Each structure stands twice: as structure tokens, then as C-alpha cells.
Amino acid sequence: MKFQVKTILFIVVASFFMTTNLCAQTIQQTTNGLNFSAQEMDIKIEFYAEHTVRVYKTPKGKPYQKNSLSVVGIPKKTQLTYLTKGDRTIVKSNAVQVEVNVETGGISFYDIAGNKLLKDKDYGTQFSPINDAGTPSYKVRNGFLLDKDEAIYGVGQVLDNKFNRRNSSHHMQNENMSTYSPYFLSVKGYAVFWDNYSISQFNDNPQELSFEGLGHCSDYYFMYGQNADGVISKVRELTGKAPMLPLWAYGFFQSKERYHNQDESLNVLKKYRDLRVPLDVVIQDWRYWPEYNKSDSAWNSQSFDKERFPDPKKWVDEIHKLNAKLLIVTWPGFGPHTAQRKEFDEKKMIINFDTWPPNSGARPYDVFNPKALDIYWRYLNKGIFNYIGNDGWWLDSTEPDHINFKPSDFDLPTYLGSYRSVKNGYSLMHNKGIATNQRAVNDKKRGVILTRSGFIGQQLYGSNTWSGDVNSTWEMLEKQIPAALNYTLMGIPNWNSDIGGFFAGRWRKDGGNKNPEFQELYVRWMQFGAFSPMMRSHGTDLPREIWNFGDRGSWCFDAQEKFIKLRYSLLPYIYSTSWDVSNNHGTFMRPLIMDFVDDKKTHEIGNEYLFGRSILVAPVTKYKTNQWPVYLPKGSKWYNFWTDEYVEGGQTIHTNAPIDVVPLYIKAGSIIPIGPDVQYSTEKKWDNLTIRIYVGADGEFSLYEDENDNYNYEKGIYSIIKFKWDDTKKILTIEDREGSFPTMLKSRKFNFTLIGGNKSAMGNKLKKSATLLYTGKNTKLKF
Structure with missing residues (x-):
């Protein structure tokens, strides 16, 4: 008082x-x-x-x-x-x-x-x-x-x-x-x-x-924020919300270091289509530009070598005709033989240290100068984006690489002060310049950026950070998981890694791609990639296209195809999660502390996570492992995704994990839509979805749909269908559809499957199903 x-x-x-x-x-x-x-x-x-x-x-x-x-x-x-x-x-x-x-x-x-x-x-x-x-x-x-x-x-x-x-x-x-x-x-919190x-x-x-x-x-x-979700929402309110990426950005990406000419990458895409293995994106890595005197003096000229890429516009058109997309690499450094370098030098917009590649004379531009960002985009737009109509960017070396390092290099001036005083913001500004300039010239196509570094605030620019040029080892695969989780807890939701690891030369002995240990490592890494925000195969030393590991019918080919197809079947779930990330400040890769912070055991667990709000993923990171320990947090009941076995939370179990299985557990109360079998993300409409309902708790899910690749969603041009499960009454409510967009389905079929179990019958399964023609009106189903 x-x-x-x-x-x-x-x-x-x-x-x-x-x-x-x-x-x-x-x-x-x-x-x-x-x-x-x-x-x-x-x-x-x-x-x-x-x-x-x-x-x-x-x-x-x-x-x-x-x-x-x-x-x-x-x-x-x-x-x-x-x-x-x-x-x-x-x-x-x-x-x-x-x-x-x-x-x-x-x-x-x-x-x-x-x-x-x-x-x-x-x-x-x-x-x-x-x-x-x-x-x-x-x-x-x-x-x-x-x-x-x-x-x-x-x-x-x-x-x-x-x-x-x-x-x-x-x-x-x-x-x-x-x-x-x-x-x-x-x-x-x-x-x-x-x-x-x-x-x-x-x-x-x-x-x-x-x-x-x-x-x-x-x-x-x-x-x-009281909890991790609340904190991340505050981070994004302060430093920028994450925009939605297009639907195709959640499909499968194929890349290598590098495709040497336009026919090579196009033929890779054609072979995926012939094999009927899903693929949405091919990526063009470095040195598509002219190589004067076989040197790198024209490094990153943002133009095409006329012999190897004689008709780049036709090349991209052919990729698009095959219902795929192209990402193309661009670097922050320029060789001395480029027009960009000459202009940047004249305007004192170069940071004068050597960057990649060695002995090329390439040097990075000053991203901290707003005018330099505009100049960079002017060349990039004229030489590539406006010219060939590519669908996104691979921004390599955005730290940037520092060759022939001298301590005095940190003294070098930038627009904002010494290089040492601003270095960690380099990637942020490089991504900003490209994303904002692209949107200014074309707001019909959502920006997609793959980048090698990042900083808080970079989520605002549609950037997806990958973990860098990591080695192809089991130890490195294991390290990816807690690194990704800590990164996403900074409020930056998009992250990925090179499936299989970048440097794979160690596996050349004993068969290379046919080396059984490398094959197993690659499959386990792909399983992790299937439950990352971007699923992307890339590397050097050994090619990574699926047929290099064997023919269909071999275990390595079949295991890869299984997880690529699983990724595509989950696209309705993933795309709806993307809406949650953008609209509600959600997170793709959710460390267990986000949903189970009261369970103190989760405070130290960085080797498993929820993908979205429902799917617990425990990647296998050891060689020749057929069983894998998984901690299931208390506060929920869980179902084995593969067997539907019911398990109480608050315990560590050892689950079967043969080479073609990654431990996945579904939280009770989850509602998960399963999409059609497709070869690319937009091949079929979602007019006949299977909806899995995991009983044992109340739950809800919002199925989000829009035009897939523009910014009209920011104007409210999208639809949401909310599903709500009352576990006590065993009633599912499909609410009135909210919103609309021009190509929206007016009616569709939902095939509901109940998956359930209880304490007294551990492991027993109770399945019930129903089919509903949904026309957008509130409907209730009692099971």
C-alpha cells in the first residue's frame, strides 16, 4: 500500500x-x-x-x-x-x-x-x-x-x-x-x-x-514475447516480416558445381521428367560468363559466354516449357575486365581487397553505398533478369570471401566507415539491394534468393541462407541441425544446406557415387533436406543427380525418390506453413523449446525439431543405423508417421530407422493435408486432398491457397479453409471458406482419415474415414 x-x-x-x-x-x-x-x-x-x-x-x-x-x-x-x-x-x-x-x-x-x-x-x-x-x-x-x-x-x-x-x-x-x-x-521468453x-x-x-x-x-x-514464438514475432515487427515465397520454391532443387553449358542443365531437367522424378528448379552456378584468355579477369560479368550459352533466352524458355524454374548465380565481386568493375572503380565504390577467385583480381563492391546497390542491379537486370527472365538468384560469397588477407584490409573505407566496423552487415545489404530493386521493376514475381550468409533483418528480403561449403561427412551432417535451429530462432525462417555436403572428394575412392557409405550419407542428408525450408541437392567432386547413384530399383535411387515424393505430397502442409510464417510470424524449423519449453529436457535438445507445428523430425546422422533414439516431449501424445503407432510423450524411445525411413512423429491433435502425386509443384490442383486427423487432442489447421507466385496475397487475394477437431465429441468442423482468388476451386473433394490410439491399447490403431464434397460452406463431420 x-x-x-x-x-x-x-x-x-x-x-x-x-x-x-x-x-x-x-x-x-x-x-x-x-x-x-x-x-x-x-x-x-x-x-x-x-x-x-x-x-x-x-x-x-x-x-x-x-x-x-x-x-x-x-x-x-x-x-x-x-x-x-x-x-x-x-x-x-x-x-x-x-x-x-x-x-x-x-x-x-x-x-x-x-x-x-x-x-x-x-x-x-x-x-x-x-x-x-x-x-x-x-x-x-x-x-x-x-x-x-x-x-x-x-x-x-x-x-x-x-x-x-x-x-x-x-x-x-x-x-x-x-x-x-x-x-x-x-x-x-x-x-x-x-x-x-x-x-x-x-x-x-x-x-x-x-x-x-x-x-x-x-x-x-x-x-x-513470453515464449519463443512471441519473441520471434517481436523480432520481425522490429526488423521486417518474412514475405511468402512462391509455391515452386518448396519443391526440389537440383544443382552442381557446375553445369558447363545451357544444354547440360536442360538435359538434366529433361531426364528428371523422363524418369518422372519430381523437380521444380535447376540452378546455374558460376562461370557461365566469358572466360577471357581462360582467366577469371571477367569474373561475374553478368553476361553469357556465346559459345557455351549461345541463346540464353531460349534456354530459359525451354526450362519454363518443362514447367521448371531457373536460379542463376551472381557474386559481389567483379573481375578487372568487367564493365561493372570499371564503373565501380571510377566512382570509388570498390572495397579494395581480393575476393574469390584467387589470382583473378576480383574485388567486391561497396554494398553500404545506396547508389552502388542501384548500379549493381542495373547491370544484373540488363544482363540477366530482364534479358532471360530467370526466376531467382543464388547470391554466393555474400560475406564476402577474402583472398590474400592482410589485417590492414579491415581498415579499408566503405560508405559507412571502415570495413571492420560494418563487415557483418554485408550480406544483409547485398540481399536488400537485389530484392528491393527486383520488386521495383517486377512485382508480379515473388523474389527468391539463395544466399550464403545472413544477418537479422534479412528475412525481409525473401532470402534463404544455406550453411556454406560444408564437408561431406557424418559429423558435418550432425552439426547442421542445431546450427539451423539456432539460426531460425533469430527470426530468420529460411535456411538450407547442400544435400550430401559440398566437398565430396573423399568419397571418390571405392566407387564415388556408388560408394555405399556416401550413398547412405547422401540419403540421410536428403531426409533432413526434405524437412528443411528449401530442399536442394548441390555439391562438387561428385555429381548429385539421382541417376548417378543407380537405376530405379536400386535402394539408393528408390530411397531418394521416396523422400522427394514425400516432400511433394506435403506441399499443402508446407505452403500453409509458409503462410503461417509470413502472416503470423511463424517458423518452419521449430526447436522443441518453442512448443515444449516447460519440459526442461528440451532445453538441450538440438538434434530434432518440429517441421511446422505438427511433424517432429529426428534426422539420422550415424552410419549403419537401423534404430534411432527419439525424445518425445511431455505435454503431448505422439504417432509414428510410418506405422501410426501411438506413444505417450515424456520419454525417449528407440524407433526403427532403416535407410529409407527417417523418424517422424506427429503430435496428437494434428490435421495434415496430403497432396497429389506430381512432377512439379503446380502440376495438379488440390481438388482431391487426403486430410489426416491424429486423434488424442483438440486441433486445428488452416489450409492456405493463392495464385502461387505474385504479391496479390498482400492485397488479400487468397483463401483459407479452417479445419477444427473436437477430440471429445469426435467432430470435425470445416468452416466457411475465407477469401477468394480468381483461379480458386469452387468445390473439391476431401478424403478424411482418422488416426488414433489410446493409453489402454498402446500401439493399437483405430482408423475411420469419410469423404466430403466441399463447396466452401461450414460443414461438420462426426466420426
Whole structure:
């Protein structure tokens, strides 16, 4: 009661004058937070929304105007209450309260009930003056205090086979196979994004968690979402929502390093069609451009060699006639023999270090210069996009590669300062330039970008990051899974890897593609790829097209075909998940902590995940394994996808996993649509879907459909059919169809299958089925 009185008194006084004196320190109340000075710093607390707080610190008396590369959200008007509590000042929204100590500079974050979430340490921020390539700057460090047993995730794609990032240290420098952002997410339902693009250091030990980098400010965003889904929604509200990719982007991609001419890739596509193995995309890797004097001086000229690609427009037209799409590679570096390089050199828009390939003289352009982004696109559009009408981009080396490295290279100037001060934002800006310029010239085709690096905010540009040029080993396959899960917990939903691993030369002995261990590794990796946001086969040393592993009827061919076809049968589920990702800030690859955080065993499990909200995937990552341990989280009942066997959650089981089976378990209450047998994603309409209902809990699913490849969905041109399962009454409700689009099915057949079991009859299956002609009107079915 005394505290409430003091609160009221403070508000009355604050209405009379806007500052109060505590411990000889001055706090200024603002419309969206607080300003104060402590420990020779000026500190600004700014509520961006009820759940999101920006903390901005600069050396005292040295203001700095920060322009974020990642943050696109703007502060929303937020109702705040200002309180005093002894020598502390508190500002609170309806979701978060922030307590500041104006003597020590400490900042504590609490939920609305008063439970402490995070402490920005007393005396925990330092600005150490440093000379950055001739410009006065600072080494900036910000420390935080976490609970002793608090698990955290994020930080980036780190290939160390670890999931929980506690007690780890990382040199945050984006390179091939290493993709970092200064961010962590806690099991307590909050995250911190330290908005800094310099080469940085993340360190967590029992004393503190800290970020350290280069800059003129310490600028971070505290986001409280109550759970991981809530956090990711706040990340995307701050840094950009993820657009929908076209339906074809969820089909199967075939690539290699490299197809040497236009006939080679076209013949690969024709052979897939002849074999009737589904395929949606072929990718053209490097050196399709002229090779002057057989050197790389014309590297990345964004033009076509006339001998090997005599009619590139016809080439792409033929690909399209076969109902497939083309992605084509483009790099950030240019050889000295290119027109792009000459223009960039003239306008001082080159960062003068050597990039890939070695000894070519290729150098990267300055992505931090807005005019350079436009120039890059002008050449790319004229030489490729507007010329041949390709369907997407493969942006390789977006860190970028650094050849003949010298420490002084980090001193090189960019439009925004030294290269070291902005390096980690390179991929973000490169992707932004291409995505935004493409949309400006053609908004009828959704942007699709495959990129080798990333940074928070890159989800806004339709980018799908792959894990880099990884080795073809069992150990590397195992490392992909927790790396992917930590990456997606940063709010970037699209991720993939080279199926089979990129460097496969070690398998050339004993048969290459016919080497039994490589075949098994490739199939296991493909099983993982089938449950990744992009399913893409690629690599060097050994070709990866399906027929190179044997003929139909051989176990390796058949196992691959099985999972490619499984991927296509799940397209209605995957595309609906894509809508959930875009519209509801959802996630494709969901670590178990997202749905089962109360089960503490999930806090350390990074080798299995939910794909969408229903399918638990436990990829096999060991050679000659016929059984695989799978932890099924408590709080749900589960069904073996292959056998329909019913299992209670909260236990580890050892399930059969022969080479053509990956452990998949379906959460009770799930409703999963199964699509038709097709050779490409849009071959058949979804007019005769099988709908599987896994009993044991209430559930719902929204079947999403649109025109498949344009931005009309942003204007509301799409349809949703909601299915709701009442497990007690055994009633399925198919609600009135919401929305419409010109090519929408007016009626269709749904074939329902109930899959069920119970505790007293563990393993027994009860199936019931029904068929319904659905015309868009609310319908109930009782089973």
C-alpha cells in the first residue's frame, strides 16, 4: 500500500515538472521512456512497443545519430507509467517494466508481474577510445546478468554441434560456414538484439554474458514475447516480416558445381521428367560468363559466354516449357575486365581487397553505398533478369570471401566507415539491394534468393541462407541441425544446406557415387533436406543427380525418390506453413523449446525439431543405423508417421530407422493435408486432398491457397479453409471458406482419415474415414 501511495505521488509531481533529482543524478521523463546520465554515459530508454524496449548509450556529451541497417520498425505510441521505488526509477508498459539505477547505470527488465527477466549490469558498459582507420571510435562492451541455469539460443549458425549457447565464446565474423548476429533468445521468453555490424565478440560465462564490438554507441533492443514464438514475432515487427515465397520454391532443387553449358542443365531437367522424378528448379552456378584468355579477369560479368550459352533466352524458355524454374548465380565481386568493375572503380565504390577467385583480381563492391546497390542491379537486370527472365538468384560469397588477407584490409573505407566496423552487415545489404530493386521493376514475381550468409533483418528480403561449403561427412551432417535451429530462432525462417555436403572428394575412392557409405550419407542428408525450408541437392567432386547413384530399383535411387515424393505430397502442409510464417510470424524449423519449453529436457535438445507445428523430425546422422533414439516431449501424445503407432510423450524411445525411413512423429491433435502425386509443384490442383486427423487432442489447421507466385496475397487475394477437431465429441468442423482468388476451386473433394490410439491399447490403431464434397460452406463431420 505504501508503494502505491508513492507511485501516485510521483505521477502527480511528474505532471508538475519533467525531471527529478535522485542521488545527484537527473532523470528526464519522455513520451516513450527515460533519459538519464550515469557512469559517464548518456542513456536513453525508449519503448518501441509494449513488449520492445530500446536501450541506447553513448559517451557522456558525445551524441551520435545511429542509422540501423536492420531495424525497419518505428516506435509505436505506448501507454507508460512512471514510478519511484526508493532510489530506483521504473517505467512500465502493459507488458514490461524497466527499472534503472541512475548511480550505477544498471537496468533491470521485469515482466508485468514483477518477475525479473534480465539485468543490464551495474557498471557493465564500457566505451574504450580507439583509432579506427584514422577515425576516432570506441571499443564498446555491454554486459548482462542471466540466471545460473537459464538456457539461451541464437547467436548465429555455428557449426559446433551445440544448441544451448550458455558458457560459450564466439568471434562474430561472418565467413563461409559461419553466420553470426549479436542476438540471443532465452527460455524465459525474451531476446536481446545488440544492433551492431562490426566484427564482434560474444562471450558467456558464469559471471556475465557480453557483446563487444566497434562503434560509437551501445544500442540494443530488449524484446519480451513470453515464449519463443512471441519473441520471434517481436523480432520481425522490429526488423521486417518474412514475405511468402512462391509455391515452386518448396519443391526440389537440383544443382552442381557446375553445369558447363545451357544444354547440360536442360538435359538434366529433361531426364528428371523422363524418369518422372519430381523437380521444380535447376540452378546455374558460376562461370557461365566469358572466360577471357581462360582467366577469371571477367569474373561475374553478368553476361553469357556465346559459345557455351549461345541463346540464353531460349534456354530459359525451354526450362519454363518443362514447367521448371531457373536460379542463376551472381557474386559481389567483379573481375578487372568487367564493365561493372570499371564503373565501380571510377566512382570509388570498390572495397579494395581480393575476393574469390584467387589470382583473378576480383574485388567486391561497396554494398553500404545506396547508389552502388542501384548500379549493381542495373547491370544484373540488363544482363540477366530482364534479358532471360530467370526466376531467382543464388547470391554466393555474400560475406564476402577474402583472398590474400592482410589485417590492414579491415581498415579499408566503405560508405559507412571502415570495413571492420560494418563487415557483418554485408550480406544483409547485398540481399536488400537485389530484392528491393527486383520488386521495383517486377512485382508480379515473388523474389527468391539463395544466399550464403545472413544477418537479422534479412528475412525481409525473401532470402534463404544455406550453411556454406560444408564437408561431406557424418559429423558435418550432425552439426547442421542445431546450427539451423539456432539460426531460425533469430527470426530468420529460411535456411538450407547442400544435400550430401559440398566437398565430396573423399568419397571418390571405392566407387564415388556408388560408394555405399556416401550413398547412405547422401540419403540421410536428403531426409533432413526434405524437412528443411528449401530442399536442394548441390555439391562438387561428385555429381548429385539421382541417376548417378543407380537405376530405379536400386535402394539408393528408390530411397531418394521416396523422400522427394514425400516432400511433394506435403506441399499443402508446407505452403500453409509458409503462410503461417509470413502472416503470423511463424517458423518452419521449430526447436522443441518453442512448443515444449516447460519440459526442461528440451532445453538441450538440438538434434530434432518440429517441421511446422505438427511433424517432429529426428534426422539420422550415424552410419549403419537401423534404430534411432527419439525424445518425445511431455505435454503431448505422439504417432509414428510410418506405422501410426501411438506413444505417450515424456520419454525417449528407440524407433526403427532403416535407410529409407527417417523418424517422424506427429503430435496428437494434428490435421495434415496430403497432396497429389506430381512432377512439379503446380502440376495438379488440390481438388482431391487426403486430410489426416491424429486423434488424442483438440486441433486445428488452416489450409492456405493463392495464385502461387505474385504479391496479390498482400492485397488479400487468397483463401483459407479452417479445419477444427473436437477430440471429445469426435467432430470435425470445416468452416466457411475465407477469401477468394480468381483461379480458386469452387468445390473439391476431401478424403478424411482418422488416426488414433489410446493409453489402454498402446500401439493399437483405430482408423475411420469419410469423404466430403466441399463447396466452401461450414460443414461438420462426426466420426
